Amino acid sequence: MSESASTPTPAVATELRAARSHVGRRILRNPTGLVALIVLTVMVLLAVFADLLAPMDPSKANIQDVLAPAGGAHPLGADSAGRDVLSRLLFATRFSIAGALWAVLIAAVIGVTSGLIAGYYQKWFESVSVWVISIIQALPGIVVLLAARAVVGPSIWLIMAVFGVILSPAFYRLTYTAVVGVRNELFIDAARVAGVGDASIIGRHILSVVRAPIIIQAALLAGIGIAVQSGLDFLGLGDTNVPTWGQMLSDAFSRMYQAPILLIWPSLAIALTSISLVLFGNALRDELERAAGKPKKRRRGTAAYVPDASGDAPVTHDEERADDRATLLQVDGLVVGYDQPDGGVKQVVNGVSLTVRKGEVHGLIGESGSGKTQTAWSILRLLPAGGRIVAGTVSFDGKDLAHLSENAMVKIRGRRIAYIPQEPMSNLDPSFTIGSQLVEPMTVTLGISKAEAKERALALLGRVGLPDPKKTFDSYPHEVSGGQAQRVLIAGAVSCEADLIIADEPTTALDVTVQADILDLLRALQSDLHVAVLIVTHNFGVVADLCDRVSVMQNGRIVETGPARSIFRNPRHPYTRSLFDAILEDGAARGPLAHAADRNTITERSAR
């Protein structure tokens, strides 16, 4: 339960710090947060001024007023002992809230202190804490409280103190994670070098990071505290001299048949307070995440479209010799966009057109963020959530894939157009064996039996150069290497005899030595199967190795296209030339990329 509260990771810790000063004000502008805060404030005020507001003594019983209806001297009626319900409700608010706060305070003091010590000094303190926590969590909280109650008697303060101890791991974990994160950040070392003492470091840097998450956690735990405290009193285990919501509920429940109305007030008080606490905690967390999440929103591949002044139509090289192969895939004016929270659409592909003929290898080259992967995914109609084809057509075998129904698309994928991903290790389902992930698509798309599919899968695993197909078939993805996983993925792509394979940087994530093997394999498979390939890459070496035809992409559009040989001989667009310069200088400092309007994408690329 308490796990659901947010724990800042080291990466966002800095941002949290920057954001925290605004969160206090933001919560007031969050409608749910504001309402919850108002309800809680009213509750606290009622609790504090219970003496002034209550019309009579909450414990004064009057035989004549037993179960008196609302009105007159008793605005909300009287309970089974003839005590005034309104007065009891006001004082119960005081004691119930105080009890919950007391438990949270104890939990926070224990949890935060031990979390700070364990996180800052680690070592033995940490392993001791792990044991203590597993002991605390070996029993349901209520059972521990019942046991404690058997010994300490019906004191609300002692019982809630014990409950505070039970709750303390929630604060411990929160503080511990935050401290370990912040501790490893450089500025702490810098502070230490500068001669700042440990206490000062903790005080200044770490407490400021965990403050907001602690408030969130406290709100959620206070709700649990109220529930547990009421529950114990409802069972009749509380101190009968202290009015609480649980006591009132217990009394009302025993008279449920005569005066069910009495149940309403304590129920309403408990529900309203608990819901407000949770909503307040959630609203605070939302605001914190929103404040911290801003700089992270920019995802790879969603670079803003920067209009390219020079490029209207791509530079097109003439065919060197007549190509009579029929067109297989014809993309025309493809525009891909992502819906933004503000209602706008961020375009990542801006009118791409390209042609892939039967049996041809077409290279789509460009730097990261140029939109080439987005183009590949939109042909398969497998864009991430929020992404869609805004305009253009994708003609494949007489159908426009851009406008085909999802059901029809399922029949195209795998069987007609296959896909080889970039990152081999993250593209296999970790929970299933490699074999079952090869067999399943074959039985579904080709309609063959499991036994036949298994036979074919084993043959394919051998074909892609895996030394022990049987062993790989029975392995789980985490048991094979990256190169082997990529061979498995290639086997999967060719398993259903597709006419077109879209390969998205199939060698980028691999070791240099493995890259060459995988390229050899792709070349061999392509010439054996006569399958067309659209290969996405940022590497001209790959293009030179495999491709018949090349399209160069920059900022979401094609800038130059034509036969590979012709483009290699005579690159005409300045961007293509700068890409060539980049390989020639290999390793040395690069000259500035022409028209590289987006600096971030360059940094991203050179970081590779």
Add this chain to the structure above:
Amino acid sequence: MLRFILRRLLAGVILLFVVSSLAYLLLYLGAGDIARQILGVSATQEQVAQKAAQLGLDQPLITRYVTWVGNAITGDFGASWFTSQPVVAAITSRLAVTLSLVFGTTILTAIVATALGVWAARKRGAADRLVQIVSVLGFAIPGFLIAIFLVNVFALNLRWFKPTGFVQLSTSFPGWLSTVTLPILALSIGAIAAIASQVRGSVIDTMRQDWVRTLRSRGLSENRVLYKHVLRNAGGPALAVLAVQFVGLLGGAIIVEQIFAIPGLGPVATQSTARGDIPLVMGLVVVTAAIVVVVNIVIEILHGFLNPKARIS
């Protein structure tokens, strides 16, 4: 697999030993003059001393503790101070009732929470908001409050169910079902809220994994990928929450049983607590801790079944 279970069992036994020892020492150190409490203020000093000797309270705490551990290993947890009924008999006769309630709740919770979580993750939009609102309410409102509400509406007003009473599962399944429907509903809402939002979160996270795109690129429909592959991968985190919720349910059952007058561990726990009947309280501590240990091992085995990486360690 067998070694894994044995190792976990050993760790569980150690934990059980530590927890029960701590509980024993804290309970007896914290207790006052036990014999006096049992006999009341009117008893003479002589009677009190005699009672203390009869209960073995005249011996040093450490001797009593060693004797208790020795007897506990052979399955003897002593007898109640007030009814003289053996602790084991008092607990086992009621344990099955509580367990039938808690397991019924767990099954209902797992099914409903998974359905809701997947629905919210899939549809997003209005469905998502609805599930999130239900989650907040279920999280915030204590189970016994929901129980009181259900009794009022469905038992007292609509008269669909009897407000109190219990039929053993072994006697009649429909009878059992009619008496546990409201308690199970009351208990499950909070757990459903917690697990549904966990399922929703992990399904959304898992749907973003690269391999989901790759499996779909192989010609598998979105539903097939979701129900066969995504759900299995999202199941691990949900199971972890289920384990935590189960412990909570065990505690919640104690209060809810009181409301519906179900003869489970709840009334025993409440009564022995109010009287300070330490042997019975100790028995309850050991039994619930043992259940928690066993359930955690079962959950870990299930987790290993779902996630091959967890199998080796």
